Amino acid sequence: MTTHRLAFSKSDTAKFISHLDLMRTFQRAFLRAGIQVRHTEGFNPHAFVSIPLPLSVGYSSGCEVLECSLLGEPDLEQIPQRMNAVLPDGIHVYQCYAGGQPVKALQYVNYIVTLEYEAGAPFGAEGAIRALLSRDSLVMEKRSKKAKSGFTQVDLIPLIAQATVEERRDTITLDLVLRAQNPGLNPDLVVAAIRQECPDMAPDFVSFHRRAVLDDQLQPWS
Incomplete structure (x- = not known):
């Protein structure tokens, strides 16, 4: 069965919707849009x-x-319009296509991280952060479900x-290209490193935006 992919954006208040929600x-949106998709089996089937x-x-x-996995012979060009008509504000589907590269080929993610300072960026902050990210090693502690202590160390x-x-x-x-999986690096840990290693450069507010998903050649994954 063909695997289809929906490329979409998530912005405004929709960025506070959790992964499970x-x-x-999307499961409800497929139903409302009248788009047939493969369902799970069992007592309470739902869109897979x-x-x-x-x-x-x-x-x-x-x-x-x-x-x-869309059923029948769907018009892929019409799927985004039909989905956007029933999705909440802040979630916008802009393409539907047959899957190409396997998920394991998704190796890197490009994030734009914006550090905001109410009184203006501290003097020397740009150089200090650049030097921090240019170190030979930058070990941080993060939570881990596998470690007995609940924490593990990782070199960023x-x-x-x-x-x-x-x-x-x-x-x-910060324009960052980070490992996506096995293991992946959350940009929040990069900001934590700035707060820990350069406390005078700690921002008052931080925003995160995922700009691109990439393969091992740093080319767009699709």
């Missing part, structure tokens, strides 16, 4: 959908992907493929 939202790389709550994104540097730092008046923007 997002899955339910999956999101290969769940997005953290509070993050916006322009490159989310949902996998499903091998998981950062690219990092660009740009300072403006009240913000510092």
Whole structure:
């Protein structure tokens, strides 16, 4: 059976919808749009959908992907319009296509992380953060369900493929390409490293935006 993928964005208040609620939202949207999809088997069948790389709550994104299997002979060009008519504000499907690369080929994610400072970016912040991300090693502690202590240590540097730092008046923007899986790196841990290692450069507010999902050649995954 063909695997289909819906490319969609998640913004505004929709970025606060959790992963499980997002899955339910799409399941209901298929039903309301009259689009037939493969369902799970059992006593309480529901539309079989999956999101290969769940997005953290509070993050916006322009490159989310949902996998499903459309039944019959659907007009893929019409699917986005039909879905957008029944989806909540902030979730917008912009393409439906037959899946190509396997999920395991999704190796990197491009994030734009914006650090905001109420009193303006601290003097020397851009250089300090760039130096931090250029270290040979940057070990941080993070939560782990597998570790007996509940925490494990991870070196961030091998998981950062690219990092660009740009300072403006009240913000510092990080353009990061991070490992997506096995293991993946959440950009929130990069911000935690800044707070820990450069406390004078700690931002007052942070926003995260996922801009692209990439393969091992840093090309768009599809």
